[in-house]
Amino acid sequence: MLKFCALFSLCAAVSLSQSFVTGQGARLVVGQSNFTAQTPGASDTLLGSAAGLAFAGDTLFVADSNRIGYTPNNNRVLLFKNVSQKMPLPLNPIPAYSGRCPVCVGQASTVIGQPDFVSTNFQTSQTGMRSPTAIASDGRLLAVADTENNRILIYNTIPTQNGQPADIVLGQPDFNTVQPIAATASSFRGPQGVWIQNGKVFVADTQNNRILIWNSIPTKNNQPADVVLGQKDFNSVIPIPVAQSALTPVANTMLNPVSVTSDGIRLFVADLGYDRVLIWNSIPTHSNTAADVELGQKDFFSATPNDISNLCPQAGTDSNGNPTYPARCGRTMDTPRFALSNGQQLFVADGGNDRILVYNKIPTQSATEADQVLGQPDEFASVVTSMTDIFHPLLLQSAANVIPSPTSLAWDGTNLYAADPSNRRILVFTPGQVQFPIAGIRNAASREVFATGGVDISGTIQAGDTVTITISGTNYVYKILSTDTVATVVQALVNLINEGAGDPNVLADVQSNFSQVQVIARQGGPGGNAISLAASTSTNARITATTSGGTLSGGESAGTIAPGTIVSFFGYQLADTTVVADTSQQLPLDLGGVQVYFDGIRAPIFFVSPGQVNAQMPFEVSDSNSASAYIRTVHSDGSVTVTNAVGVPIALQNPGIFAVEGQDPRQALAYHGSSQATGTITISGTIQANDVGTITIEDRSYSYTVQATDTLNTVRDALIALINANPGEKVYALAGGAYVRILLRAKVEGPEGNNIPLAASSTNSNSGTSPQLSLGLSNVVTCCANRAGAPITIDNPAQPGETLYVYATGLGLVNDVNGNNISVLDGVPFNGPQPNNANSAVSSLVDTKTANVISAGLSPGGIGVYQVVLELNPDIPPNNVAQVTISQDIYTSNIVTIPVGNTSVPPSQ
Incomplete structure (x- = not known):
């Protein structure tokens, strides 16, 4: 179906030298109104659980059915013609104000297997189909694997009319018959793969465990094949043992092959049952020819899904000294469903691992490791997207960067199309000229939310007692001196943890008001919550050490973004110069040659520089739990670059508090109220x-x-x-x-x-x-008059019981005093009603004590900025670095600090 780039109208758009980025998001989605909609049904724009893909002649072909249990099965094939004219090309700008999701594309021009776009009944006829799962075209002919009718339908020309009848049927004597199961040169049993290449037809005859090859395009019904692979002859089907341990694969056998493809030179088969991909270095011309290369197993004689002990690097050892391994890696496979080459790269739909493996060169050695992974953040992960509880919402379900059980792939010279039947969509992945990190988008205020923990030290001093703090298995032991105090013990433990290069997992700090050793994860995000923390003292010690918990807690992803949030893109070569927008006016959609897209929506931009771009997440994405983001840059020399897309988790709220630059926890931008x-x-x-x-x-x-x-x-x-x-x-x-x-x-x-x-x-x-x-x-007397708007500083600290305010972003949609939602325009200084309040209730802690949230709403004249007014607890003790957080639902902001003084000491005016 493809051999030379010149066959494809889109090849010139992006050079093959560009590579995908592991974990990147899809740029486009076909078949749904947004990436996460999952809407069932059938129309010219709405897909069911479509499992088959092909691309040729600027047309995307979609087989809208599957055999892996997803619904609905629409029993049809859709043709999306003139793709290059109807789907946004990666280098082209998307016009502003083009709707909710300009990258949610695809309106089919033709349907076959059904008389119209809304019918879905299955049939056995010249115009009907029953679970078509694969499709192939060379730009002139079309072949469909009509799986549950045990046949292949061939159209001698590309269909132009809805319900157009097929011209040839293979596997059956006529269009209205389904013969009893048999193994012959002209029969099939549940075929799930078909390919057309250089005048030949290839079929993955799945349940007969073989590949059939016709050396010329068949011209009559039920025409027998010329070559068989996987069996010794056309009439043999080797019995398969029930037990996995009894499987005996070799280089010329296969078990349930579900796809067969070619780049015009080599042949590729997804050997699902043996958890491998087979490669023939030339197109076989003789039956029972053995494959030359296998991927997914250590050798041709193995059939272990995710054979980690033989294919993956050792991760460590268990408590008994036995080696441990990751659950999977770049060499393993689990039920691969499709293998496709563009002549230079190889792509494998590794269905059981919910990912696509990308090989930048066609492997010539068995058990080769993939270069990139799509659908997962790394080669070892298998992100679960279908389980949830109150603390783990389904932000990754149907996300722009995940693809559970991919079943088919297609390449148009620029883009990789991937069938995602579980989410009723086709994802379109595009390599970027500028590689952007998948974790490079952050809430501009919080940037990182670090896990923390603490060890409270108390009791009395007795020389010779020891205190031990254990962090992820590393002990820090301090022996108490007679001259010590609790405060010096706390400081000594902090010094031990930070000594030299410091503990590899945490930084330590003194919380003097609480006689506490505070530990903060070095790495932001939820990963820090796994850092273990323990404390102990020597026998009969008079000093005590009590941990806040067995692990650190509170680490959150600052990459989970709420609608309306100010976000920062951190990367390289994002802009040629530094330009700052005037935030007193409506923000531009193009700044310094930079355009930012979320689901194809042009985002308002605050600031651009080569290493950082600040923009506002559009409020329109509030109907979704994921968006696809990328940056397009027009450079000073007129050239255009785009980054790879990144999947951005969307929550209705995830607050971040603005603070000065420095090491977290940073000092808040806080003001007397x-x-x-x-x-x-x-x-x-x-x-x-x-x-x-x-x-x-x-x-x-x-x-x-x-x-x-x-x-x-x-x-x-x-x-x-x-x-x-x-x-x-x-x-x-x-x-x-x-x-x-x-x-x-x-x-x-x-x-x-x-x-x-x-x-x-x-x-x-x-x-x-x-x-x-x-x-x-809240307080039995009025208190704490200061100077409204004066910064809170050590010289003019907040007072217990005082009203103050901080600025934040990421609090989401807002309502007025009557609870009515307020419509907010993207990129426009807010001039709506005051007060207003975030739809999701805001709470706050200051040094572990509850602070009353007086108001938390969009700031007048701000863009994406919320003013959070707090009233401090009257019992809060003085502390120059009192720690402040705000929370909404399950989401907590970054930790910031403010100085809190003493009501007995008048603040400076």
Whole structure:
């Protein structure tokens, strides 16, 4: 079907010298409205569980059925013609405002096997099909493996009409007959592979464990084959033992071959049952010819799926000293389903390992290792995409960079098409001229979220006692001196862990307020959560050491992005120069020659440089859990480059807090929240008529009796109105943005407004009835007037009980005070209602104590920036590096720090 690049209209677009990147994402998707839709059905744009692919003559052919249990089976073949004109070419720009997913492409022009695009019934006829699973074309002829009819249909010309009848049938005497199972030169049993090459037809006769070859294009029905591979003759089928251990493969046998292809020189067979790919260095002309090369096994006589002990590097040893190995590697295979060469590279759909193996050169030695892997982050992984629980949402299900059980491949000279029947789609992978790392996209604020742990040191000092901290099996032992204190013991343990090059897994720090050794994973993300942590002391020691847990915790992926997030791309050769956009205006979609695409949507750009690009994730992707991202750059010399695509996990929220540059945990960009003293009252509970809520300010009480028609919001508003109706009151009240809260502000600025007594209570006017309304007070006096907007610094620290704010990104969609969703434009300074609040509730911890979230919404005039207003716990102790996080749902931000002072020491003004 392909031998020379000149056969393909797209070959000139991207040079074959470009290579794929392990773990990269697909650039395009065919058959669904976005990468993760998984919509069942049948139309000219909607695929079922399609398993077969071919490409020739600028046409993509899709066999829309499968035999591996996925639904729906649409019993048809679709033709997508003029692909180069209808699907975005990698170097071409995609026009702005082209819809939700401009890279979700493909409208079939013709369907065969059905009379129209919505019918799906199976038939045994000249126009019908039953589970067609493979298809082949040389640009002139078309052949279909009509699997469950045990036949091959041949069309002497490429079909142009829906439901067009086939011209020739192989495997049956006519179009309306299905003969009893037999092994002859003209029969099939469940054929799942077909190929046309240089005037020959090849068929993978799957359940007869053989390949049949016709040396010329058949011209009559039921024409017998000329050559058989895998069996000694046309009438033999070697019985296969039930037990895996009894399998006896050799170079001229096969078990359930499911694909056969050729590059015009060599022949490739996916020998599914023996978990290998067979290569003949020339097209066999004699029956029972042995293969020359095998991939996936150590030799021709082995048949072990993922034979790790013979093919993979040793990973370590177990507790008994026995070698351990990864679950798979670049040499192993598990039920491979397709092998395809473009004449220079070889691609293998390694179905059981949910990946595609890429060999940059055609292997000439058995058991060759693949050069890249698509569908997995590395050669050893098998990411599970179909299991979930409350802490592990299905962000990778149908993601742009995963492909469970790929079944077929096609190459158009530029792009690799991969059938993904489990997700009812075709993924299109494109090598980039600029190789971009698969973990190169980050929340611009958090960048990394590191796992942490702690060891609390307490007790009394006794010379000679020892304290041991064990991190991933490495012991750090300190022997106590008579002159020590708990503080010096903590510092000594930190010094041991950081000594020299330091522990390879963690950095250590002193949490002096807690007499704690804090350890922080060196590597960001969830991998740090696997670092083990233990502590012990010597026998009869008077000092104690208690860990926060058996492993570090809190490591999160800053690469999981919420709609509207400011993101950073970190890579190389992304731009020629550094350019910064004016964020007071609508952001450009092209900056310094750079365009950023998410699912083909042009993203607003803040900043470009050769090593970093900052852009905004479009809010439109909120309907998906994954997006495909890449960068296109027009260079100063007029040349154009594109990166490989990267799959970006999408969550409705994943916050990051902006901080100054430096080593994590970094100092937050935090600011004092008010020039007036403040207080907060939280209203909660349920509505019960005749409950009475009372707020007392000094000796002035304001009470509201609840009506049956009230809500918590109307109770709040009524109390606010009562307070504000008193012109002599020392404070005024307003509604909080998050939760149901009343914010009290002194009418005078500065410390004169501090220490106004506050109280709140609820009762019921009916004797003996307990109130259901609850009024909670955060502090018994107003406190902490500062200078609104002044940075929080060591010289002007936050105070316990003070209101402050930080800036964040990644909090997702927002709503107004009435709970109505707010429409937010991408790349435009926000001028929507204030206050507004993130749809997903925000919580916060500051040095392990809960901070009240007063509001958390889009900042006025900002683009993708959220202002999070916090009220510190009044009991928080002083700490120059108090650690702050915010959380939404299961997602927690990066750790940042703020200095917290002491209320007995007036802050500098």
